[in-house]
Structure formats: C-alpha cells, structure tokens
Amino acid sequence: MPFANLLLRARSRKIWRDPVRTVLTLESFSRTEADGGKDIGSAAGKVADDELRGHLRRHTADELRHAELFRTRAAQLRSTLDLPTGTGSEAEDSAYDLSRGRPAAEVDAHGFFTSGLLDELGEVAYVAMLHAAEKRAAQLFTVHRDLTRHDPETCAVFEEILRDEQYHVAYTRTILEKWSNNGRASEVAAAKSGARGGHFWSAWKRTGIRSGAAFSRGVLHVLYLTLLLPFGLFARRGAVEQGWADIESDASSGNSSKPLRSQY
Amino acid sequence: MLILGISAYHHGASAALLRDGLPVAAAQEQHFTRERDDSGFPTRAIRHCLRAVGAESPDLDHVIFHERPLRRFERTLVHQLKAFPRSRGSFAQGMFHWLGERLWVRGRIADELGLDAERVAFCEHAMAHAAWSFFSAPAHEAALLVADDEGEWTTTLLASGAGTSLRALSELRFPHSLGLLAASVAEFLGFEPGRGGERALMELAAHGQPRFAERFAQILQVAEDGSFSVDTTGFRFSHDARRRFGPQLEEWFGPPRLTNGTLRLAGADTRDADLAASCQLAIEGALLALARRLRQRASADTLCFSGEVARNSQAVARLLRDGPFESVWVPPAPGDAGLALGAALRLHHELDGNAPRNTELLADPQLGEDLLLSDDAACAELPDHEQVLDALLERLLRGELVGWVRGGAALGGRSLGQRCALMDPRDAAAARRQLASLKAREDFRPFHPVLLAEAADEALELPVGGRHAARFGRIAAQATPRFAEQAPAVVHVDGSTRALLVDAQRDALMHQLLQRFADRTGVPALLHTTLNGRGAPAVRTEAEALDLMQRSAMTALVVERRLHTKA
Numbered sequence: 142m143p144f145a146n147l148l149l150r151a152r153s154r155k156i157w158r159d160p161v162r163t164v165l166t167l168e169s170f171s172r173t174e175a176d177g178g179k180d181i182g183s184a185a186g187k188v189a190d191d192e193l194r195g196h197l198r199r200h201t202a203d204e205l206r207h208a209e210l211f212r213t214r215a216a217q218l219r220s221t222l223d224l225p226t227g228t229g230s231e232a233e234d235s236a237y238d239l240s241r242g243r244p245a246a247e248v249d250a251h252g253f254f255t256s257g258l259l260d261e262l263g264e265v266a267y268v269a270m271l272h273a274a275e276k277r278a279a280q281l282f283t284v285h286r287d288l289t290r291h292d293p294e295t296c297a298v299f300e301e302i303l304r305d306e307q308y309h310v311a312y313t314r315t316i317l318e319k320w321s322n323n324g325r326a327s328e329v330a331a332a333k334s335g336a337r338g339g340h341f342w343s344a345w346k347r348t349g350i351r352s353g354a355a356f357s358r359g360v361l362h363v364l365y366l367t368l369l370l371p372f373g374l375f376a377r378r379g380a381v382e383q384g385w386a387d388i389e390s391d392a393s394s395g396n397s398s399k400p401l402r403s404q405y
Numbered sequence: 406m407l408i409l410g411i412s413a414y415h416h417g418a419s420a421a422l423l424r425d426g427l428p429v430a431a432a433q434e435q436h437f438t439r440e441r442d443d444s445g446f447p448t449r450a451i452r453h454c455l456r457a458v459g460a461e462s463p464d465l466d467h468v469i470f471h472e473r474p475l476r477r478f479e480r481t482l483v484h485q486l487k488a489f490p491r492s493r494g495s496f497a498q499g500m501f502h503w504l505g506e507r508l509w510v511r512g513r514i515a516d517e518l519g520l521d522a523e524r525v526a527f528c529e530h531a532m533a534h535a536a537w538s539f540f541s542a543p544a545h546e547a548a549l550l551v552a553d554d555e556g557e558w559t560t561t562l563l564a565s566g567a568g569t570s571l572r573a574l575s576e577l578r579f580p581h582s583l584g585l586l587a588a589s590v591a592e593f594l595g596f597e598p599g600r601g602g603e604r605a606l607m608e609l610a611a612h613g614q615p616r617f618a619e620r621f622a623q624i625l626q627v628a629e630d631g632s633f634s635v636d637t638t639g640f641r642f643s644h645d646a647r648r649r650f651g652p653q654l655e656e657w658f659g660p661p662r663l664t665n666g667t668l669r670l671a672g673a674d675t676r677d678a679d680l681a682a683s684c685q686l687a688i689e690g691a692l693l694a695l696a697r698r699l700r701q702r703a704s705a706d707t708l709c710f711s712g713e714v715a716r717n718s719q720a721v722a723r724l725l726r727d728g729p730f731e732s733v734w735v736p737p738a739p740g741d742a743g744l745a746l747g748a749a750l751r752l753h754h755e756l757d758g759n760a761p762r763n764t765e766l767l768a769d770p771q772l773g774e775d776l777l778l779s780d781d782a783a784c785a786e787l788p789d790h791e792q793v794l795d796a797l798l799e800r801l802l803r804g805e806l807v808g809w810v811r812g813g814a815a816l817g818g819r820s821l822g823q824r825c826a827l828m829d830p831r832d833a834a835a836a837r838r839q840l841a842s843l844k845a846r847e848d849f850r851p852f853h854p855v856l857l858a859e860a861a862d863e864a865l866e867l868p869v870g871g872r873h874a875a876r877f878g879r880i881a882a883q884a885t886p887r888f889a890e891q892a893p894a895v896v897h898v899d900g901s902t903r904a905l906l907v908d909a910q911r912d913a914l915m916h917q918l919l920q921r922f923a924d925r926t927g928v929p930a931l932l933h934t935t936l937n938g939r940g941a942p943a944v945r946t947e948a949e950a951l952d953l954m955q956r957s958a959m960t961a962l963v964v965e966r967r968l969h970t971k972a
Contacts, residue, residue, distance in 0.1 A: 161663065168665055172845075176939070183955040186972075219666075354501065361497040366490075373489025381487070381580065383634045388573040401526040401752060404511060405475035 149284050157288045163295070164218045171211035178204030184259045184267065192319075193268065196312040203305045210298045217294070265320060269332035272313035279306040406756075407464055409454065410749030411514065412471035412533070414507050416442035416599040417741035419816070420450035421772070422458060423749045426760045430457035431772040431816050433742050435942045441818065442600050446506075447745075448517060453774055462518040469752045471744040472530040474510050476557035478503055480579055488644035495645040528748040530556025531712070532564075532573060534739075537747030538711035539566035540754070540762060541736040543873050548703035548730065550695055553712035554584025554599075561633075561695065561712075565703035569754045569762060574702050580643040581634045583688050584713040586625060589640050589649035590684045594677050595662035598649065607717050608850050610685035611899035612670045613678025620657055621687035631698025633691045670849055678849075688714065689723045700729040707870075708733045711747075715739035718881040718903045725871045725880065732870030735879035738817035746816070771823060773814030776964065777946040784967040794918050796968050797827070800961050802925060804829050806839040808936050808962040810950050811914075818942035820935040821877060822855055822907060822915045824950075826959065828932040829922075830854055830892035836932055837894070843957035845939045851902070852932050853878065854895035857919045858908040860929035864888035865904060878905035891928045905933060 156162045178201050185197035259267045286299035321329040365373075410421040413434075421431035430453065435441055437449035455461060481499060485492045506513065515522040528536075534551045549564040549571070560582035563574045587606060588598035594609070596602030615621075627633045637643055639654035655661065658680055662668065670678035696708060708730035710721060715735050725733045736743060754760060787793050800807045808826050815821045826843060828836050830852075840852065856864055858876070867875060867882035874880040881903045889896045896902050909916040923929040936950060937943050944950045947964045954962045954971060962969040 165663065165665065179956040180952075183952060186955065357501055357505075358497040361500050362493065365493055365496045369486065369489070369496075373486045376483065376486035377489055379487065381637075382578055383581065384577075384628065384632045385575045385630060386578060387575050401469065401528060401755060402523070404473055404527050405479075 149281065150288065153284060153288055157285070157292075157295075160218065163292075164215050167211045167215035167218070167295070171208045171215060174204050174211060175208035178202075178208060181271075187259055188264055190264065190316070193264070193316050196316065200309055200312075203309070207302050207305065210301065214295055214298050265317075265325065265328050266332040266335065268313050268316055269329070269336040272310065272317060272333070273336035275306055275309040275313060279303060279310055282306060406466045406753075407458075407460060408749045408753055409451065409465050409468045409518075410471065410533075410745035410747070410752075411447060411451065411468065412741060412744035412748065413446045413510070414444055414502075415471075415741050415744075416444050417738075417744070417818075418444050418447040418450070419742050419745040420447045420454045421745040421749050422454040422460075423746075423753055424458065426750075426753045426757070426762075428746055428749075428772055430454040431746055432774060432814065433816065433818060433942070435818060436773060436814055436945060439941050439945070441940050441942055446513060446517070451517070457774075462520060465518065465520065465524070467526060467752055467756070468514055468518065468520065468524055469526040469528055469748045470510060470514065471528060471533045471741075471748045473527045473557055474507055477530075478508060480558050484580065484643045488641075491641075492644040495647060498647065526752055528751050529559065530744070531559040531562040531576065532571065532751055533744045533747035534711040535562060535564045535566070535571060535573075535709070535747070536751035536754075537743040538709035538715075538734065538736045538739065539571060540569075540747075540750040542566075542707065542709045542734045544705070544707040544709075544732075544734065545762070546705045547707040547709045547734070548699045548705045549709045549711075550692075550699055551712040552583050552692060552695065552710070552714035554582055554588055554714075555579060560584065563695070563699045563702060565705065566709070567705075569758055569760060571751070571754075574699075577632055580637055580640075581632075582642075583625075583633075583691055585640070585642045585649065586635055587684065587688060587714065587717070589642055589654075590680065592648070593650045593654055593658070593661045594680065595664045595666055595668075597664075603713070604716065605847070605850060606681050607685060607719055608897070609668075609670065609678055609681035610719070611682075611851075611897050611901065612849055613675055613680070613682035615683040615686040616679045617658070617683035618686055621683045625687045625691055627691050627694045631694040633694065668847065668849065685717075685719065688717070689720050692720055692724055693728055696724055696728040696730065706731040710735050711739040711743070713740045715879070718879060719901065721874060721879060722871070722881040722901070725868055730870070733874055733880070735874045735877070737815065737821065737877040737879070739879065740817075742817045771813040771815050771821070773816060774945070775813050776810055776824075776944075778964065778967075779947045779951075784964075784969045787963075787966045787968055790914060790917075790966070793963055793966055793968075794914070794921060796961065797918055797963060798921050798925070801827060801829050801922060801931065804832060804835055805960040806843065806958050808950055808954060808959050810936060810944060810947070810962070810964045814943060814945070818935075818937075819878075820933070820943050821905065822912050822933065824936050824943040825855075825933050826936050827855075828894070829926075829928075830894040830930055830932040831926070831928060833894040835894075839958040840932075840934065843936075843953065843959060844934060849898075851897040852895055852934055853903045853905065854892060854930035855907050855915060855919060855933040856904040857916065857923060857929040858906040860923070861904070861906055864892075864929060865902070872906065875904060875906045876908070876911065878903055888930075892930050892932075894932050895930060904930065 156166055181197055181204060182201035185194050185201060188194050282299050282303050286296055286303060289296040289299060317329050406425055408423040412419050418434040422429050432450040432453045434445060434447035434450045435443040485496050511522050511525050514525050531551045531553060534553060535549045539547055539549055546567045549566055551562040553560055558578045559576045560579050561577040565572050565574060587603045591598050591602035591606040596605040624636050624639060625633055639651055640649060641651045642649040662677055669676040710733055716739055721733060721735055797807055797809060806826060806828050810824050812823045861867055864885055865882040866885060871880045881901045883900050884896045884902045889900060907915045907919055919929060919931060922931060935943050936953060938953060950962055950964060951969060960971050
C-alpha cells in the first residue's frame, strides 16, 4: 500500500467514525463531483476527437450521478443526525473543523480541472492529467470504501462509484494508447510523465512541509509549557485595557507620529 | 517619485503603486492566485504593478508595508499569554507563522525586490485605512472613523483629515473590536469570516427580529463617552483565530450552526436570523456612539468610514440616517484590499506635505490587470459599442442571463460593472432560478442592482450625503414602493437594496445600457452580480468567463467587443 494511502487512511479514519464530519465530507464530495462533471462536460464540447467526446460525455453523466449519490446519502444521514450540542471544550472542537468553509481540505476528494485547462494544455496533456487524476481517485475511493464498511449504505455508494472510476481510468488509457499508436507516442509519453511527475512532486513537497511543520509545532508546544509558563501566569493577572486611549497624549500608541521606518 | 504599498498576511493581500502621488496600478494577490482573499505575500500583485507602468524594482523610491509587525507581534504574544493555558493549541500555530515569516517581513520585501532594507517603511494598519478613505474622499476636510477587526493594537480609530494631513485623535484597543465580534457571530452561524461571512450575517439580519438585543447589550457595552467594550467571556478570538467563539456563546444561544446546516430563519424557529439581527443592531448602535463622539472632536461635515466594518452597507446607511454627519463616504475596497494604497498615500503625504490631491483619479478603482483575452476563442467580433449594447439589450429583454466583461479589474474583487452577470430585475423567481446555476449562494441572500444615477431619487430613499458611497455600491437604502414593485429581484426582504449608481462620467457604456433598458421597460436598473466561480474572485480571463457561461444558464457573454453565445 502506498505511503500516501496510509497517511490518508490514518487521517480519514476519525472522520468516517464521526457522523457530523461524515455528512459534511459527503456533501463536499457531492459538490466536487458536480463541479468536476460540469467541467468535463464543458471540455467535451471543445475536443476534436469524436471518440474522446463520447467518453467525456458519459464521464460527465457519471460525475453528476456521483454528486447525486453523495448528496442523497448525506441528506439521509443529516436527517437522522443529532447535531452536536458541543460545550466548546478543546476536545470537541474537531467536530466543527469542517464548518469553516474548507470542507474538502481535510479529506482528499476527487479533484477536478477547469475546462480552461484544455485550452491551456491541449488534448493530450489534458487526457493524461485526467487519467492520472482518475487513477488517484480510484485509490482514494478504495480507501474511503474500506473505512466505511461499518456503514453499509455509505460503503455501497463508494462501491458504485469505484466501478465508474475503473471505466474512467480505462477509457483515458485507451485514448492515450490510440494517440500513441497514431504517431504521437513521444507527445503522449511526455504528457503522462508530466502528469505523473507533477503528482509525485506535489506529494513529496506536501509530506516534507507537513512533517517539518509538525516538528516545529511540537517544539513550540514544549516551549509554551516550559519557558512561557511563568510569563503566562504573570500575564493572566493583568487587566485588559478598556476605553479611549488618547493618541496625542499617549506616546505608546502606534498611531502617534512615530517614524515610518520603525517596525514597532 | 514611485512608491510601492504592500499589504500581506491578512485577508486581501495587495500591492499598489503611486507615481507622484497618483495611483497608477493596484491589484490583489487573489486576482492572480484565484484564491479568494488570498493572505500570502503578494508577489504576483507587485509584479503586475511594476509591469503596468514599465518600472523595475530599482526604480522604486520607497516601499511601505501596511502594518508595524513588531507591534502586531507584541499584541499577539501578550494575548496568547493572557489566555494561558487555553492558548496552548493556537500558540504553536500562531508562532509557527510569525517566526517562520511575518517577523522578517522587512527582509522578505528587500529580498523580493532586490532593495536595501532601509528603504522599506511601515505604516500603522488603522492609519493606512484612514489614509485610503480620506485621500480618496470627495471632501478636503473630513472626520475619519476606522472600525476594523484587528491590526496592531488599534481596532477602532478616530481621526481627522484636512488638506493633505491626517491627525489621529483617539483609539480603542484589542480585544474590543466590532469586526471580530461580527466575525465570531458569523462563524457561530456557519459562515466563513473574512470571506464574505460577515456580509452574509448582515444580509441574514433582515430576516430576523433582534430578540437577543438585551444579551448583545451585555456583550457589546457602549459607554457614555462613545467608547465600547466587548465582553470576551463568550469568545476566544483574542488568542485563537481558528475558532473565534467560546462555550459561553453556546450556553447563551444554543449549538452553533454547521456550514450547510439548516438555517433557522423562518417559521417557529428563527434563532439564526434573530441572532444576526441582534448583532447587527448592537454594531450599528456602537457605530452611532462612535460617530457622535467623533463629531465632538472633529468639526467636519463629512465622515470617511473605513475598515472591515465599513463593508457593512446597512450600518453605513444607519450612520448616515441617524448619525451626526451630513454625508458619509466609504471608499471602494474599504476593507483590507485598500490597505496597500492607503499606506502608500500616507507615506507620500508624509514626505511631501504640499503635494496636491486628485480625488477623481483616486476614486477610480479599476487599477487592476486588464482582462486576458483568448487568441482562439470562437466568437462574433462586434464592430462597435452600439452593437455590444444591442446584443446585450436584446437578450436582457428576453429575460436571459448574460455576462459582460471588460477593462481592468476593480480593487476589492467585486465587479463595479466591468466583470458581471446581468439580468432583467422584474421577475424575481426567474432571476433566482437562473442565477442559482451561476452562484452557489444561500437563498436568503439578496441580489443588487446597477441603477441609473439620475433615477436614484425615484428608486431609493437615499439622502444626498450617501450618493458618493453609492457610486461604489457601499451603502444600502430603502427602495421606494414603486421601485420595489418594478424590480423585485433586487430588493431584499426588508425593502432595502444596495444599488451601484452609474453615471455617464464613470461608466458611459453601462449608463447607456441602463438608459436603453429604462426606455424600453420603464425600469432604470438591472440585476448585477460579480461574474466569478465558487470561491474565486471576479474572472481574470476570457476562458474563465466562457467556462462560467458553459456551466450556467447564461446564454451569452460579451467580452470587450466579442460576443459568445451558447449553442
């Protein structure tokens, strides 16, 4: 199992065990699939290859159907859900993590490209990127299916979508092979390599940044509980300032006529 | 003299360039990264500003940053410590960001631009807001009110301006902040603060009754001297930007609403709308007290209002209606998007106290990048602007949704008529149905009109003192009964509307389109909304606009003089 999938599995496990986050995640998947469907539909109107156009149109219908499947399942779960009556403790904050407008950030969804990318890259690179994305989506949804086995209906949604993903991977591969056999082998190879390379490079960068950030935060956490403890206890005793501060008579104000070269 | 202003690490990172005191280019980073309210370092926006005037970084005489980073860091650290040990989670997060980048901003700017670090100056956040509102105002003397969320220590500033000089009078300090109060309540109701959440809160308020007004009077206490204080027991914003409300708020008002959860605004349970209405009322009350205090200290008749809270168009209307000033000016981009310009203007007038002002040029916010056209777009090239207007009018009269994109991007990320979708405002149901395919926004949120400036009196109950602010759609007004009947699609549930007044001087083409539409229908307005994808600012390229047409019910798109129609 790829390392990235292990990480995904670890991050996703908690989410699929939490009913509120499950609903929000399914809703975010629904939006992503709907957007992806519209984009692919838009791209279908622009491609020159008739066979590809036919596939893209079916792909569009699949994505929109997936959106509906996710939406319906989310609605079913939402109707049975007791929304948290959270007490606001730190431990319960995670239940609201997805309520800050970045619902897709926590669990990787099936990414989509705007059809403008087709104009920018050309058909070959576009299909190569689509192929790489669909392969990745199939892996992601396999993980999500495995983690939702405790919820057979949600699991069934992923099962059904996975079947379509296999078709998407297959048709994009077939089209690339066809172009490759028609004298465009080097163009196809470059596009596939670009799509793959981009994916691996992004994953590598992501892993590096995440591990570096986690380490730094760990160090800062230790500093907070040791070095800053006495200062923290002292600062708690101070009252919070209230009321007007008159700037002309208060030289401590940053808005007084301090030199503009000063950072303080 | 070339001065570059930079704002970063706050929503709406931007850059602006002044040549001899006049803005020649300004752009937000979000325009290039396509991430709404991008708060990173505005490398691309800086590059655009320099390229727009054919300059290179060594040509810059001065560079100014929109805040004093060490003061801001001091405030952050003090409040993290005051919240010990509850701030243990947010401390690591916040310090990681500060130690990793923000504290070293002088070096970062110098490195990016290849300049000596000594040429980088710093301006107080609140004074940058004040400078932008005053130096863009149609008045040479004004009282200045900045009501913001957060900066260094100052959250609220009273100041005065005369000619080319600014004078700070008094300030209220963190954590007493109207902007953070609104952001926290918006977050509690499932909206995203800093990315339109506060605006959604204001719009939701129209659906409710302020039945929690008493509680909010305790949360936001207004003193007799016009100052206010926020009871922070219900909030965590003083030390945690990840979640601003605290457990006490849940005890007072019940559980928070999750994003996409059912909004409680009608029927037996109107908790969410009532909460929004109570918050709005409390904020308006505090602003009125501030304005009265300011009037005592500054003798001018014009109020220049800026900061994040100045984006609240209903509060602006209340300030004009019930406040002590004859006119209220709110600049285009009154929030953080205007900070780079404000900082640059402050430095310019600090360096040269005798420099003249040119408010007409300053108030033109179309200083951003021109639309990027596609070379191979299949479309009909219209011979002249007459044909453009005919093409648009014909479709609008048929009740179709059309897009119109031209010229430079406006500062603030919203359309001021140049990157928009338009519709006939007479049929509210049809408009909402068609716009649902373009805009993923909640049903309770209203759409707004572009309106012939000459028709403002017959359409709006808007005092003359609000006209300038209405030219940039910054003030709400009650629609007259006749206009509400004529154009129901652009009138909110409380009978208000936030019109963008269009005169022939600022936008001749839009003015002509409105005039022709009025001649044919008797309605001097069109429904107008920014043409943008979900979570993105107004479109940057022709291809992006085309994409939106393909994905929505839009039937036609006019890009400069190129007409695209949907097959």
